Amino acid sequence: MTRADFYRRDRSQHPVPLSPGYKSTVLRAPLRPLHSVEQSALERSGPALGNTALGPLDHDLIRNAAQGGDALGERIYVFGQVLDENARPVPNALIEIWQANAAGRYAHVKDGYLAPLDPNFSGCGRCVSDGEGRYLFRTIKPGPYPWPNNGSDWRPAHIHLSIFGEAFAQRLVTQLYFEGDPLIPLCPIVNTIPDPAAIDRLVARLDMRNQEPFDCLAYRFDIVLRGRRQTHFETRPEGA
Secondary structure (H helix, E strand, O other), X not given: OOHHHHOOOOHHHOOOOOOOOXXXXXXXXXXXXXXXXXXXXXXXXXXXXXXOOOOOOOOEOOOOOOOOOOOOOOEEEEEEEEEOOOOOEOOXXXXXXXXXXXXXXXXXXXXXXXXXOOOOOOOEEEEEOOOOOEEXXXXXXXXXXXXXXXXXXXXXXXXXXXXXXXXXXXXXXXXXXXXXXXXXXXXXXXXXXXXXXXXXXXXXXXXXXXXEOOOEEEEEOOEEOOOOOOXXXXXXXXXX
16 A cells, blocks of 8 residues: 555545434434534543553453363454554554454343353453554454344454554544455445445455464454545544
8 A cells, every 4th residue: 555545534435324224323323413523632641551551461362361271263363553544553552352252242241142152252352552553463253143133134243443542532443344254245334334445444354474373364454543545433433
């Protein structure tokens, strides 16, 4: 990608707030035009994030909640870079992820899906990007799951990501999908995004060069904070 690829944000790529195919938007879509509220100086300042609160296994979801063995399922790496609109790396960004287990169930009291829980898998992890903006998680590939939208729609396998800037008020939230998943074009949530190119930027690519032989496949997902090639964010569609 060249530097020019990152400029000129296209707001037409943003989802339409009222999307009847995604049933809950009928009840929660705003009825009046939205207003952008600029962050104050307080919101743009500390506390600064760092590595001191991270444990050695925070990035390893296969083992960070283990009670008697590794988490079950297809073992994968999810890695990439956090970049700005000039393709420059963004260091020291706190990245948190949460996801369903290999059977498609979250370790959450309100998840009533009949798939089994994995006692060795919490589905949560975090890390801080390094000096080159790089991050890495070792985890289990999540399973798809049904949800009560238009009867019983299915969500593709996905991982939620939260990216923090220099303060906790500077937070972007998105989710990644996996290359080749046939459920992606069928998902009502995905289909709220009108531009196929924007959807494509939410897909993590299989990267056999970075696999761990006889252990983990690898998927690359770069996070672009703003600009024309920006990753779509749920909390702030216009990016950082």
